[in-house]
Amino acid sequence: MTDEQGQQTRTTQTTPNAGAAQRVIAGRYALMGELGRGGMGVVWRAEDTVIGRHVAVKELRLPEGAEDAGVFQERVLREVRTGGRLNDPAVVTVYDVVTDADTTYIVMELVEAPTLSDLVRRNGPLAPHQVAMVGDQVLSALRAAHQAGIVHRDVKPGNIMVTSTGRVKLTDFGIAQAVDDPRLTTSGMLVGSPAFMAPERVAGREAMPASDLWALGATLYFAVEGTVAFERSSTAATLHAIMNEVPYLTHAQGPLASAIMGLLISTPEARITAEQAGGLLSMAAGQHGQSTPSGGMPTSVYPGQQPPPPQTMVAGHVMSGPAPAGPGSKAKRNGLLIGGVLAAVALLAAGTFLGKWIFGPAVDDAMKPTMTYGASGADIPSFETSSNGCLNVPLEQGRSIVSNNWIECDGSHDSEYFESVVVFYNSRASSDTAKAAYPDPARLRVFAESACSMAFHSEKVPAQKRAGLSYQALIPYKDAWEARGDNANDLTRRVYCMLSDRGGGQLDGLNWTQVR
Known part of the structure; x- marks a missing residue:
């Protein structure tokens, strides 16, 4: 041997x-x-x-x-x-x-x-x-x-x-x-x-x-x-x-x-x-027994090889079913494919939010206040996504983001998407049992801030450029979480991580996407 x-x-x-x-x-x-x-x-x-x-x-x-x-x-x-x-x-x-x-x-x-x-x-x-x-x-x-x-x-x-x-x-x-x-x-x-x-x-x-x-x-x-x-x-x-x-x-x-x-x-x-x-x-x-493939899962530590179910990379981990797109998901976006590496991922299982088990508050001087998105009453009432990864308007209280606000990152822009993290995903989207209750907002905020902080301080953002950048987390508002939207089968819920200039100016396209 x-x-x-x-x-x-x-x-x-x-x-x-x-x-x-x-x-x-x-x-x-x-x-x-x-x-x-x-x-x-x-x-x-x-x-x-x-x-x-x-x-x-x-x-x-x-x-x-x-x-x-x-x-x-x-x-x-x-x-x-x-x-x-x-x-x-x-x-x-x-x-x-x-x-x-x-x-x-x-x-x-x-x-x-x-x-x-x-x-x-x-x-x-x-x-x-x-x-x-x-x-x-x-x-x-x-x-x-x-x-x-x-x-x-x-x-x-x-x-x-x-x-x-x-x-x-x-x-x-x-x-x-x-x-x-x-x-x-x-x-x-x-x-x-x-x-x-x-x-x-x-x-x-x-x-x-x-x-x-x-x-x-x-x-x-x-x-x-x-x-x-x-x-x-x-x-x-x-x-x-x-x-x-x-x-x-x-x-x-x-x-x-x-x-x-x-x-x-x-x-x-x-x-x-x-x-x-x-x-x-x-x-x-502790997940053993929650979902057993056809034919059963052996409990011995000397198992036979089991064929895996169809799976897809989502935000650094594998999920069953299709991977939904996020802003900036074009292949030419360096490091922004949905399969990018990010460890700060937790799941909602059986309606219980588990992020607090893993992360504590993650606040540093580069982090801007977290904002909610996606519904009336949210900080960002509407948050439409696009295949482009940069915004031509700043993220501000009360400002909606529409698809036309997303532009290529080659020129000047106000903010830039650099990571999204799936918080909840269930492939049984057509079933009422696939629904998950909106988590406690404070716990959701901690999860999102920890995830964005980990991505910001990793190799996704070059260390030599971080000093001039700020980042912030966007979390779904309660009404946005519960709404099925145009696609009734889409139960994916995610948080977004955005970059901006720490001094309030514009980014020039070289802050991180082209510096490797």
Whole structure:
């Protein structure tokens, strides 16, 4: 069995090895057989002869090209002992770290389970709610590590073990950090699996907690899609894809897709936090049973491959059914396709607004007051959309926006659309049960402001241009929310995010759409 980087991974089968069975490490750990091996070393099944329990012993290899074995052992001992203090059900417990005959061994809890990589390679993608449950447990382990000041640095499917009951264990804490030392290599190589390495690490920045979150997003993408999002034919091509490409989901929707795409935002400062990801994954894990495809959804964590229903990308996540158009949805609008990346997405499910579970108030000096749109009594009584993305009039109290106000963005304009977020969508549009009550306006406002803030402070708006820009959220007025409009089957409800000049002047078409 090979993992996502082509290395042999640990398995649940013990390989008989008569020679190994006679070896005793540090006078205590009797090696019984090889469990697996990878780039970091060999994993053995062993018996702790002092207390009579079976353990896993990882025999660490000095990194290829390393010059100083003493430095390697020093860092491994320090980092792994630090990781051994972690107390979380999803962390593989470290019992001991020993050195014997100039070789370092880590004695760990023996978890007899396949890796997530093994599961997906053998059985195909996991069901979305199962992916969410796996992600939630891994996230718990990462949060415990980050609170202790530990960055994992090598989160990937091959380091996540999943038992038949759905329990998850994240292993190899501290080891990748222990080897990532300039004194150990002659080439300054990056340590970690290239396809699961966050963009900031590829760019040469130090690993940080947000880097682990990005790797978790790439891991969950693999679990739900069955393919590695950024893996290409060579390491160079893989790193280029990480820095320049955006993957698309076809097997996930709703909160799970929002979590994955939010974790995969390129800029670490704009990436969703562990708390936000946890809220989305908890919602996704709880959706099991709400909509089961024909033939049923297996509940085991070892499912057969299930054919996904027809789905479409909407505002950075996948929704069943057609994707409705928004202003500026022409293909030539850079970054404004409905399938653009945005993590700040929550859903209305069973008439209950869930945005407050994820976001708190998001206000900064670039944000203008949120306005309502779409009906008599709203701040913007009428808000017609168009395929163009810029307005030739300012957004003002009492001013309606008609289709003729939308223009191309090449010339001067007063404001500019840069994102829309679907708040509610139900494919059973012809059914009365598809209706959703208007959410509490304060909660809707928090959701919209958080979504627009996240988009504004992401790579969608170039950092060098943000200082001269303001943004604001437009939310549907109650009457607009409840009205079916010309198309009685259209129950899509969305918020819009708009840019304007912070000084009150006009935009020149170069503020963000053409600066990349």
